Amino acid sequence: MSCNMRILLFAAAALLAVGPKTYAAEVTFYEDALPILQSHCQGCHHPGEGTPMSLLNYKEVLPWAKAIREAVLLKKMPPWYAEKGVGKKFSNDRSLSQEEIGTLVAWADTGAKKGDLAAAPPPAKFADSWSIGKPDLIVRPPKPYRIPSKGVIEYTYVIVPSGFTEDKWVSKVELKPSKREHVHHLIAWVRPPGSSYFEEYSVGDFFVPSVKIRERRREGEGKFERRQLLASYAPGGIPNRLEAGQARLIPAGSDFIFELHYTANGTAGTDRPQLGLVFSDGPPRQRVFTTAALNSKFVIPPNASNHRVEASLTMSAKAILLDMMPHMHLRGKSFEYRAVYPNGKSELLLRVPKYNFNWQLSYVLEEPLTLPKGTRIECTAYFDNSWSNPHNPDPTQEVRWGDQNWEEMMIGFISLAIDADQNPESVFVSNKPVNKGTPAVTGGNIPAM
Numbered sequence: 056m057s058c059n060m061r062i063l064l065f066a067a068a069a070l071l072a073v074g075p076k077t078y079a080a081e082v083t084f085y086e087d088a089l090p091i092l093q094s095h096c097q098g099c100h101h102p103g104e105g106t107p108m109s110l111l112n113y114k115e116v117l118p119w120a121k122a123i124r125e126a127v128l129l130k131k132m133p134p135w136y137a138e139k140g141v142g143k144k145f146s147n148d149r150s151l152s153q154e155e156i157g158t159l160v161a162w163a164d165t166g167a168k169k170g171d172l173a174a175a176p177p178p179a180k181f182a183d184s185w186s187i188g189k190p191d192l193i194v195r196p197p198k199p200y201r202i203p204s205k206g207v208i209e210y211t212y213v214i215v216p217s218g219f220t221e222d223k224w225v226s227k228v229e230l231k232p233s234k235r236e237h238v239h240h241l242i243a244w245v246r247p248p249g250s251s252y253f254e255e256y257s258v259g260d261f262f263v264p265s266v267k268i269r270e271r272r273r274e275g276e277g278k279f280e281r282r283q284l285l286a287s288y289a290p291g292g293i294p295n296r297l298e299a300g301q302a303r304l305i306p307a308g309s310d311f312i313f314e315l316h317y318t319a320n321g322t323a324g325t326d327r328p329q330l331g332l333v334f335s336d337g338p339p340r341q342r343v344f345t346t347a348a349l350n351s352k353f354v355i356p357p358n359a360s361n362h363r364v365e366a367s368l369t370m371s372a373k374a375i376l377l378d379m380m381p382h383m384h385l386r387g388k389s390f391e392y393r394a395v396y397p398n399g400k401s402e403l404l405l406r407v408p409k410y411n412f413n414w415q416l417s418y419v420l421e422e423p424l425t426l427p428k429g430t431r432i433e434c435t436a437y438f439d440n441s442w443s444n445p446h447n448p449d450p451t452q453e454v455r456w457g458d459q460n461w462e463e464m465m466i467g468f469i470s471l472a473i474d475a476d477q478n479p480e481s482v483f484v485s486n487k488p489v490n491k492g493t494p495a496v497t498g499g500n501i502p503a504m
């Protein structure tokens with residue numbers, strides 16, 4: 056640990072010590088620490104979740120008492136990057152209150168005592184490692200993908216037919232790898248029948264298309280006629296749940312297209328992702344889909360420490376905003392979403408002051424937000440291409456849009472709900488660059504993702 060960090064920890068601990076709550080009474084694992092771990096930590100820290108350790112019981116937690124103290128004081132854990140007190144409130148906010156941090160710190164500082172088992176809350180249950188519960192259908196590529204130990208691994212795809220003879224509505228969906236260590240991201244796309252997307256490739260084989268082929272679209276083909284984002288996986292992400300009456304549509308005759316992106320890490324491996332689907336009970340009231348405001352035309356100069364890039368998206372019909380997920384790579388520094396309403400009023404929705412590439416978090420609105428026709432979603436990102444960014448692969452390079460971690464992306468994903476019988480194509484007006492300098496590419500068209 057650096058000296059600065061030590062000072063910070065010491066200062067934070069001192070602050071807590073003079074806080075309103077004093078810990079004259081004994082702080083114990085079963086009574087005080089375990090309930091917090093259950094509600095804020097075990098969701099990730101249990102076997103099968105790809106976390107370095109399980110934190111289910113005293114025996115497992117004790118060796119980590121000091122590390123937990125530091126992780127919560129520094130707010131490294133649980134991972135949550137939205138700035139407090141600005142923007143909207145989020146239903147999946149996992150961060151700890153000051154009092155909960157104080158309790159965990161006091162527990163570690165007073166000998167990490169066990170306490171009385173009788174005072175413990177009942178153990179938390181984890182549903183068969185699917186966070187959506189048991190899927191009605193699991194879709195997988197026909198064979199595992201072999202991940203090489205080194206070299207650049209290009210975006211790889213595989214097409215799996217759904218076999219659906221009727222339209223299907225999905226209320227819960229989860230995509231997960233079998234080998235998390237290598238995963239940069241995974242996406243499951245839905246390819247409706249008649250789509251031109253990857254029409255030259257055969258079903259069931261892995262293939263690596265050129266960026267040109269990936270971006271190609273038939274003249275006049277709608278964005279959502281070509282492909283629709285169904286689910287994604289990236290480190291730290293959690294599948295979003297939909298409200299009752301909301302579902303994603305998979306048209307009859309669609310194919311699933313798995314987009315696989317791995318990063319070589321020195322050891323070879325295999326991965327065979329699983330897409331779990333839970334079908335909705337009846338016809339939904341609202342159709343949910345994911346789109347994005349993005350900018351793929353930026354140029355980040357070498358050594359620039361605060362380079363601004365903007366993107367926007369304008370609604371040509373009313374829609375309801377459900378969640379937001381900023382996406383950048385290693386030079387990503389901060390990200391902000393605003394809604395600019397037809398009356399000119401601008402509202403900050405989400406600010407992520409310290410973006411962390413290792414945690415691709417989706418921020419789910421506690422109260423879904425109605426965006427009237429004419430509302431503009433504006434995303435502003437800053438990139439740090441200087442030496443002071445410890446994650447920067449090379450500050451001497453000019454950086455543009457690209458797949459790989461040493462290239463960049465600027466995407467503000469959003470999920471929207473519309474009437475179930477409404478066409479998502481009708482929700483956006485044509486692209487209109489708003490930014491000074493680099494033009495923004497907007498709309499549901501996600502070019503080289």
Ligand code: HEC
Nearest residue numbers: 095096099100105106107119122123126132133134149291
């Ligand atoms: C969203 C999933 C998630 C949640 C929630 C979560 N963790 Fe973690 N935690 C991880 C992952 C993944 C790692 C390993 C990678 C890393 O260190 O970032 C980790 C690492 C850690 C470490 C080791 C840190 C280090 O410095 O090596 C500690 C300690 C820890 N978590 C404690 C906690 C505690 C305490 C909570 C709850 C207050 C919590 N975590 C909540 C996913 C999570």
